[in-house]
Amino acid sequence: MESRRVTLKDIAKSLGVSVNTVSRALTGKDSVGEDTRTRIKEEARRLGYVPNSMARSLVLGSAMTLGLVITNPSNPFYARLISTIEQRGRVHGYSLMLLVTEESQDGDEAAAETLLRWGVDGALVVPVQSDGEHWDRLDESGVPVVCLNRDFPALELDFIGVDYDNAAYEATRHLIDGGARSLCLLEEDLPISPVADRTAGFRRALADAGLGAAGDPVLSVPTRRQESLALPWDPGDAYRIAQDIVSGGDLPDAIMVGNDYFALGVYRALNEAGLSAPRDVLVGGFGDHPFAAYLSPPLTTVRLPAADIGTTAVDVLLRRMKGSAGQPEKRRLPSELVVRASSRTGESPPT
Amino acid sequence: MESRRVTLKDIAKSLGVSVNTVSRALTGKDSVGEDTRTRIKEEARRLGYVPNSMARSLVLGSAMTLGLVITNPSNPFYARLISTIEQRGRVHGYSLMLLVTEESQDGDEAAAETLLRWGVDGALVVPVQSDGEHWDRLDESGVPVVCLNRDFPALELDFIGVDYDNAAYEATRHLIDGGARSLCLLEEDLPISPVADRTAGFRRALADAGLGAAGDPVLSVPTRRQESLALPWDPGDAYRIAQDIVSGGDLPDAIMVGNDYFALGVYRALNEAGLSAPRDVLVGGFGDHPFAAYLSPPLTTVRLPAADIGTTAVDVLLRRMKGSAGQPEKRRLPSELVVRASSRTGESPPT
DNA sequence: ATGAAAGCGCTAACAA
């Protein structure tokens, strides 16, 4: 039953030729007779030969594998990254080794170690925290590393992410143009660049419009990460904060949130207070997750270039793997503000 | 710069011992002197030795890798499977090779081939369609295969999924208990077991309640899969069907949908017609996706045991890998109906 | 055009 796997040697023996000839015939090398090549190919098919990628990689010195390190696949943005990266890699003949870190520093370091052991040809990683020198080390060990979505300037690594700063600026601008004079921003409490960038863009828009706030308009949402596996972000986390805002007396004209899930929490808080967007408050989010267009009211949000980031990142990585040296490349791709009813102050009722 | 990677041989040479001794010392074999072991370990650290998993696997004959084949990581249910499986595998020392098939039969077959080439120790797969004999073949080649979520009785493989039949029965029952006499079910148009099972459970509940419908109460939602990478399901697909229902004259008392995203489309169609749940129609979904609790009204839906399925599947696979033979095991795990306002006909306004 | 020999990095016999 457990018939041992067919190897080159088996074919060679069965045909009375050398292993080596079989190898050349099967890998399409030229120095092989037309007739022998056909005979070998047929015998290979007959015996059900399947090349052993492992052995091949060992001798070739290339694993033909890319490593992908993700904090949480349940985040839809990362789910899309996984898809596009797997695809793009496969097109170039690479398999994908996936590691999940769950925002754990230990997991992050363990992931780097695992990738090193396997000798993957390159790694794409959403780093957990600012302490990511192990990624630098991996890179220096000869495994090129490209960071996704989260940038740490201290790391001398390529980075492909979103231009959250500008995106936040535009979105905020849009709300201000809609008449908002007092605004606030709800952001998760992680020390990562997307949060920092969105915050910066938001603040700049406020400053440019001469809207100095009384208190700090940026509210940090403590995220409970116990169930990180199951959830992207928990709307409930934002709900609690939004309740405070709503019951606080002076309702802002507009509320921005760092991700669409937080908007769900804001909507609920508003509802429960008998308020609604855009009548009482304008609301804007980030992510354009599939549900955003179907909420009531449909949510104005920033559509992120997930596919672009995935393919660009793989391309950049492949280039590094080919040995192109030079300064690390830090790219922030543009996103698109999708305006929907939650921020439309104008006339028209929903069509 | 590109300093070649440190190998056992390097350590051996540097210490004047045999490669073999180094191997034993580092892998914790007993037949090694206390002193030499320490010396070797230190030298290994000093030189920055990292074991080569590839070489190790080649000689051991085990890749220490599991294959995971998923149709679409953007489906939150599958995203959770990815997380739990990666975790559970890692706990047992296995790395994960991820393949994405995008509902393509070719992709499905290619995935099986890739896993065979790499000689993974086992595979977990959400098969694309009914034609999955390549998975049977992979299994017979000595790579145990466990199917996830979608079962094809023709395949002689282990299967771990959801008891959708019973779940649909219970959910339907709940709607009927709420007073619904006419019901319909919106399901995507794929020939897969989850759809078939939910449909069966739904029909059975109707029959048991003596609710023979005039026409067929099960509506097939044509899903446009062009953008499969980006989306889980498209609410718009269900929206179009729901519009027909709403404008059709005789509104059913309750609408069930095969996934929560379809409920979004139904909600919109209702809204636009000036209708709402639960007043005019009861609505129930599947998935309990994070947004479900935050819709207005909050959506009654079936919470799927994603984590259970993931861990159970890995455990079953590991058992198979250890060589336990026997009939394939087909398990359908129970889910939980989460009742929310969309199906509450009773008194209370939302708290 | 083909074969023989060597080696990728590691582990598992078998000796010593």
Place this chain on the structure above:
DNA sequence: TTGTTAGCGCTTTCAT
């Protein structure tokens, strides 16, 4: 306890 030999399956010299 340690070293020697052999081999995992494959590719790449180098001869022939």
